Amino acid sequence: MIEELGENLRERHGRLFLYEGDFEPVWAQNIWRAPKLIEFTSIASAAKELRAVQRNWKLHPGLTSHRRASLIEQQLPTIRFKAQVFPAPAPRASLGAWTLLDTNKMLYSAECSSPFPDGEVGFVENKVEPPSRAYLKLWEIFILESLPAKGARVLDLGSSPGGWTWVLDQLGCEVVSVDKAALAQSVPWSKRVKFINESAFALDPKAVGKVDWLFSDVICYPERLLQLVQNWLSAGLATNFVCTLKFQAPTNHEIAREFLKIAGSRLRHLTCNRHELTWTLIRS
Numbered sequence: 001m002i003e004e005l006g007e008n009l010r011e012r013h014g015r016l017f018l019y020e021g022d023f024e025p026v027w028a029q030n031i032w033r034a035p036k037l038i039e040f041t042s043i044a045s046a047a048k049e050l051r052a053v054q055r056n057w058k059l060h061p062g063l064t065s066h067r068r069a070s071l072i073e074q075q076l077p078t079i080r081f082k083a084q085v086f087p088a089p090a091p092r093a094s095l096g097a098w099t100l101l102d103t104n105k106m107l108y109s110a111e112c113s114s115p116f117p118d119g120e121v122g123f124v125e126n127k128v129e130p131p132s133r134a135y136l137k138l139w140e141i142f143i144l145e146s147l148p149a150k151g152a153r154v155l156d157l158g159s160s161p162g163g164w165t166w167v168l169d170q171l172g173c174e175v176v177s178v179d180k181a182a183l184a185q186s187v188p189w190s191k192r193v194k195f196i197n198e199s200a201f202a203l204d205p206k207a208v209g210k211v212d213w214l215f216s217d218v219i220c221y222p223e224r225l226l227q228l229v230q231n232w233l234s235a236g237l238a239t240n241f242v243c244t245l246k247f248q249a250p251t252n253h254e255i256a257r258e259f260l261k262i263a264g265s266r267l268r269h270l271t272c273n274r275h276e277l278t279w280t281l282i283r284s
């Protein structure tokens with residue numbers, strides 16, 4: 001985050017970064033789009049200011065004045081954040097965020113980029129069926145963007161042990177699942193899943209044919225992934241893309257910018273992404 005913001009970074013308060021500039025950092029989990037800094041005289045007046053703007057607020061735990069923040073919070077309407085059940089859509093109600101920067105200084109934003117508290121999606125997890133926790137990344141993208149339709153033809157590259165293939169199979173997609181390692185045997189894969197034991201980079205798009213969605217969670221340099229995406233784009237054989245960019249240290253911010261040059265695409269740091277970003281191009 002610090003590297004991405006560079007000279008635009010003004011202040012850091014724990015996980016909250018204040019920056020200048022008309023851009024949205026891709027490593028941010030939640031962007032406060034209309035921040036306001038106010039000085040307040042009492043706990044009641046701070047709560048009143050927030051209530052006057054809108055109903056729903058989430059306190060971002062700051063580095064200071066925790067007791068005062070909690071007293072303000074008690075004077076705001078209570079929100080029960082329920083765990084998200086896939087595939088229910090993301091909440092529509094606007095959720096504002098606020099924090100105390102000092103005893104009498106409050107920073108708040110009614111408009112935020114994420115409808116989830118602090119941008120973190122807490123799913124009701126399935127700890128039994130999927131063979132890896134990676135399925136949570138697809139669930140998150142699908143509720144934020146859109147779902148592949150039942151019967152859609154999808155390609156899952158770097159699929160093993162099969163978390164993403166499991167999600168796609170459950171959705172009723174025709175899945176071409178590709179990995180150099182085998183899919184988990186513990187999962188009763190449906191007949192819709194066709195496994196190809198090969199390198200994603202050795203696949204000829206023309207041999208695979210048209211796919212509605214191309215997924216890649218392959219462990220590889222992002223430069224190599226970009227080449228693969230460009231091959232598929234120029235072949236005109238894939239409509240939608242969801243790909244994980246896996247970074248080594250130091251982070252290659254330049255390649256992230258190259259991905260963003262692909263018109264209509266976006267990059268996100270999902271709740272379950274570690275030193276990775278998820279690139280999407282959703283066109284249908």
Ligand SMILES: C[S@@+](CC[C@H](N)C(=O)[O-])C[C@H]1O[C@@H](n2cnc3c(N)ncnc32)[C@H](O)[C@@H]1O
Pocket residue numbers: 131132134135157158159160161162163164165178179180181198199200201217218219220
């Ligand atoms: C992070 S795991 C994928 C997890 C998977 N998406 C899931 O949900 O379970 C990365 C996978 O990339 C595979 N991989 C690495 N190089 C590959 C290549 N050249 N072609 C295909 N798969 C590759 C690895 O075998 C590994 O299974």
